[in-house]
Amino acid sequence: xxxxxxxxxxxxxxxxxxxxxxxxxxxxxxxxxxxxxxxxxxxxxxxxxxxxxxxxxxxxxxxxxxxxxxxxxxxxxxxxxxxxxxxxxxxxxxxxxxxxxxxxxxxxxxxxxxxxxxxxxxxxxxxxxxxxxxxxxxxxxxxxxxxxxxxxxxxxxxxxx
Amino acid sequence: xxxxxxxxxxxxxxxxxxxxxxxxxxxxxxxxxxxxxxxxxxxxxxxxxxxxxxxxxxxxxxxxxxxxxxxxxxxxxxxxxxxxxxxxxxxxxxxxxxxxxxxxxxxxxxxxxxxxxxxxxxxxxxxxxxxxxxxxxxxxxxxxxxxxxxxxxxxxxxxxx
Amino acid sequence: xxxxxxxxxxxxxxxxxxxxxxxxxxxxxxxxxxxxxxxxxxxxxxxxxxxxxxxxxxxxxxxxxxxxxxxxxxxxxxxxxxxxxxxxxxxxxxxxxxxxxxxxxxxxxxxxxxxxxxxxxxxxxxxxxxxxxxxxxxxxxxxxxxxxxxxxxxxxxxxxx
Amino acid sequence: xxxxxxxxxxxxxxxxxxxxxxxxxxxxxxxxxxxxxxxxxxxxxxxxxxxxxxxxxxxxxxxxxxxxxxxxxxxxxxxxxxxxxxxxxxxxxxxxxxxxxxxxxxxxxxxxxxxxxxxxxxxxxxxxxxxxxxxxxxxxxxxxxxxxxxxxxxxxxxxxx
Numbered sequence: 001x002x003x004x005x006x007x008x009x010x011x012x013x014x015x016x017x018x019x020x021x022x023x024x025x026x027x028x029x030x031x032x033x034x035x036x037x038x039x040x041x042x043x044x045x046x047x048x049x050x051x052x053x054x055x056x057x058x059x060x061x062x063x064x065x066x067x068x069x070x071x072x073x074x075x076x077x078x079x080x081x082x083x084x085x086x087x088x089x090x091x092x093x094x095x096x097x098x099x100x101x102x103x104x105x106x107x108x109x110x111x112x113x114x115x116x117x118x119x120x121x122x123x124x125x126x127x128x129x130x131x132x133x134x135x136x137x138x139x140x141x142x143x144x145x146x147x148x149x150x151x152x153x154x155x156x157x158x159x160x161x
Numbered sequence: 162x163x164x165x166x167x168x169x170x171x172x173x174x175x176x177x178x179x180x181x182x183x184x185x186x187x188x189x190x191x192x193x194x195x196x197x198x199x200x201x202x203x204x205x206x207x208x209x210x211x212x213x214x215x216x217x218x219x220x221x222x223x224x225x226x227x228x229x230x231x232x233x234x235x236x237x238x239x240x241x242x243x244x245x246x247x248x249x250x251x252x253x254x255x256x257x258x259x260x261x262x263x264x265x266x267x268x269x270x271x272x273x274x275x276x277x278x279x280x281x282x283x284x285x286x287x288x289x290x291x292x293x294x295x296x297x298x299x300x301x302x303x304x305x306x307x308x309x310x311x312x313x314x315x316x317x318x319x320x321x322x
Numbered sequence: 323x324x325x326x327x328x329x330x331x332x333x334x335x336x337x338x339x340x341x342x343x344x345x346x347x348x349x350x351x352x353x354x355x356x357x358x359x360x361x362x363x364x365x366x367x368x369x370x371x372x373x374x375x376x377x378x379x380x381x382x383x384x385x386x387x388x389x390x391x392x393x394x395x396x397x398x399x400x401x402x403x404x405x406x407x408x409x410x411x412x413x414x415x416x417x418x419x420x421x422x423x424x425x426x427x428x429x430x431x432x433x434x435x436x437x438x439x440x441x442x443x444x445x446x447x448x449x450x451x452x453x454x455x456x457x458x459x460x461x462x463x464x465x466x467x468x469x470x471x472x473x474x475x476x477x478x479x480x481x482x483x
Numbered sequence: 484x485x486x487x488x489x490x491x492x493x494x495x496x497x498x499x500x501x502x503x504x505x506x507x508x509x510x511x512x513x514x515x516x517x518x519x520x521x522x523x524x525x526x527x528x529x530x531x532x533x534x535x536x537x538x539x540x541x542x543x544x545x546x547x548x549x550x551x552x553x554x555x556x557x558x559x560x561x562x563x564x565x566x567x568x569x570x571x572x573x574x575x576x577x578x579x580x581x582x583x584x585x586x587x588x589x590x591x592x593x594x595x596x597x598x599x600x601x602x603x604x605x606x607x608x609x610x611x612x613x614x615x616x617x618x619x620x621x622x623x624x625x626x627x628x629x630x631x632x633x634x635x636x637x638x639x640x641x642x643x644x
Contacts, residue, residue: 010503015596017589018638020493022505033301036279037267039317040301106198106500111594113498118197121282124301129290140194140201140285155501156200171342176435178428179477181332181344267339272433274337316340355623358601359589361639362623428520440519443604446623451612462516462523462607478522 001041002127003072004029007063007087008049009080011116013108024049028109029078032120040124043072052080052087052104060090067095073132075100076123081150081157084136088145092134100134101127101142106155115139162202163288164233165190168224168248169210170241172277174269185210189270190239193281201285204233213241213248213265221251228256234293236261237284242311242318245297249306253295261295262288262303267316276300323363324449325394326351329385329409330371331402333438335430346371350431351400354442362446365394374402374409374426382412389417395454397422398445403472403479406458410467414456422456423449423464428477437461484524485610486555487512490546490570491532492563494599496591507532511592512561515603523607526555535563535570535587543573550578556615558583559606564633564640567619571628575617583617584610584625589638598622 006012006027013022027046047066048059067075079087081104088102103123109116123137134145138157147159167173167188174183188207208227209220228236240248242265249263264284270277284298295306299318308320328334328349335344349368369388370381389397401409403426410424425445431438445459456467460479469481489495489510496505510529530549531542550558562570564587571585586606588599606620617628621640630642 015590015594017493018636020505022503032279035274035276036283036300037276037317038279038301039299107498108594110596111498111591113196113593115196115198117278118193118199118282121279121301122197122286125283125286125298125303126290128303129287137286138200139197140199140282142286142289153501156198176429176433179475183342183344268337269433271435272337274432314340354601357596357598358605358622359598359639360601360623361621435518437518437520439600440515440521440604443601443623444519444608447605447608447620447625448612450625451609459608460522461519462521462604464608464611478520 001043001072002074002076002124003070004042004044004076004078005063005066006044006046006049007052007055007077007079009052009078009104010108011078011105012049014110022108027078028116029120032109032117036117036121038124040128042124050080052083055080055083055087060087063087064091064094067091067098067100073098074127076127077102078120079104081106081138082152085145085148085150088134088136088148092145095134097132099127099130099132101130101137102135103137162204162233163235163237163285164231165203165205165237165239166224166227167205167207167210168213168216168238168240170213170239170265171269172239172266173210175271183269188239189277190281193270193278197278197282199285201289203285211241213244216241216244216248221248224248225252225255228252228259228261234259235288237288238263239281240265242267242299243313246306246309246311249295249297249309253306256295258293260288260291260293262291262298263296264298323365323394324396324398324446325392326364326366326398326400327385327388328366328368328371329374329377329399329401331374331400331426332430333400333427334371336432344430349400350438351442354431354439358439358443360446362450364446372402374405377402377405377409382409385409386413386416389413389420389422395420396449398449399424400442401426403428403460404474407467407470407472410456410458410470414467417456419454421449421452421454423452423459424457425459484526484555485557485559485607486553487525487527487559487561488546488549489527489529489532490535490538490560490562492535492561492587493591494561494588495532497593505591510561511599512603515592515600519600519604521607523611525607533563535566538563538566538570543570546570547574547577550574550581550583556581557610559610560585561603562587564589564621565635568628568631568633571617571619571631575628578617580615582610582613582615584613584620585618586620
């Protein structure tokens with residue numbers, strides 16, 4: 001059994017047709033796992049629905065608490081890309097003995113051109129086979145939490161070297 | 162660098178609007194990797210475009226030859242689900258020292274409700290981290306080649322036990 | 323109020339992921355009207371779900387009966403393209419004083435590349451403003467029932483001249 | 484031959500995966516007509532790509548000029564919904580003897596849940612059969628330019644009565 005914590009991010013943004021703005025309504029993760037006919041048991045829990053630029057230290061502590069207290073040892077977290085690396089560092093310092101994989105999307109799942117389903121398939125897979133530790137899985141690649149940064153100009157995750 | 166061999170299967174079927182039948186035109190794997198913004202280098206090669214029920218022993222030998230002769234040691238193969246397990250067995254007997262992951266789809270990628278993108282993200286990920294050997298990756302799960310069967314009534318892959 | 327009769331056709335075909343064949347489950351017309359945020363009141367009725375090559379004279383009589391007996395004077399019929407013109411001729415001979423627009427799709431709505439939503443928007447519009455008579459509306463064009471044929475090689479509807 | 488003038492609006496907005504904001508790149512109208520397998524000849528011209536809240540009197544004069552000077556007498560205009568009614572009024576006062584149909588979308592075409600393709604099929608159809616005058620076609624309904632308003636709270640076009 002995998003545990004999947006939803007925290008928001010581009011992944012789950014939607015278009016509000018009244019205001020013309022992007023907003024959060026509900027997570028799409030359950031519908032994405034259904035589309036992927038995912039046969040790995042996954043317990044989904046929405047911890048928060050935030051743009052990761054608005055995530056506070058207290059929010060990160062909440063996520064870390066949930067990672068420590070849940071029964072599962074293999075965890076996927078969906079997260080905004082802008083501060084995914086910061087959250088990974090908090091988890092690495094405060095959660096021991098679990099495989100935690102953070103993932104997200106460059107384009108909302110609700111929009112046709114999203115990388116979300118590809119990333120979710122990837123994160124679910126890495127979470128089953130990587131050793132204990134905190135990892136970032138984006139666009140087919142996995143990174144150790146202490147060797148990754150987001151190149152904001154390019155919209156891509158890279159190693160520090 | 163990963164090597165990806167295309168062999169056809171449901172993955173790449175399309176709808177012929179003149180005849181109303183399903184057929185193969187070209188692989189969609191390159192467009193799927195673009196959609197996933199895949200940042201792992203992948204060398205794609207279309208070996209054949211076959212419904213896997215039509216695949217012969219000679220076809221399987223061709224696939225095995227390509228696995229042996231290519232420079233890469235980590236390989237993904239897209240394949241029809243009906244005989245994926247047979248091809249996996251042929252590869253296990255004839256290719257040594259390489260990680261080979263077979264994947265496919267229950268619904269063509271060209272149709273809205275496909276599991277293809279999820280499976281491709283999953284297979285690309287498993288291929289990078291699983292040890293040498295032949296594996297089947299479908300719907301978030303990975304199976305060793307000698308412990309998997311397709312349950313055709315249910316449309317799902319399962320272990321033999 | 324428009325009346326919409328569903329009779330099947332490519333429009334409503336789906337992919338059976340167990341058998342790999344195309345089949346009918348339910349109509350998609352209600353979900354298509356919801357996607358189009360259609361604000362014209364439409365009463366939807368599924369009369370049959372048939373590939374139009376399998377439609378019999380008795381089936382066409384059933385459709386004509388429903389057109390005559392319904393309260394509405396403006397009617398859209400979704401129909402397979404192969405025999406749409408034959409059904410139009412039957413309706414022209416047996417239903418008087420109503421505007422009837424037949425439409426369909428070259429590619430099933432459930433597949434990403436369908437013309438179905440465009441055709442449905444078109445047929446709903448033509449049905450509101452064309453005079454009484456029987457019409458075929460496909461791919462932006464409307465044809466009188468006695469001046470239209472399907473060019474099967476090209477997959478297009480054309481006038482007889 | 485229909486003339487189609489692109490002016491922007493929700494219809495053509497896209498998601499910028501670097502900034503996370505919505506923006507205009509190019510019109511999608513040609514790809515939408517291809518998806519609809521539209522067989523009515525349509526001459527597409529991008530006049531501007533604007534959010535209609537930013538459209539000025541000078542912009543509306545430009546659109547009216549193009550409507551007067553083009554050879555075609557049947558015209559579709561894609562336009563943001565917020566000021567579509569204002570532009571319709573300008574056109575009604577300054578263009579004579581042509582059938583002009585304004586349309587738009589509540590959700591960008593590039594996002595999966597768009598009403599754009601339905602509206603485009605509808606507008607193309609109304610433009611062929613409505614008499615000379617200026618019309619708004621949204622979500623299956625058509626309105627005369629002087630009997631329509633956008634209900635912004637509800638996101639719907641309505642008659643004035």
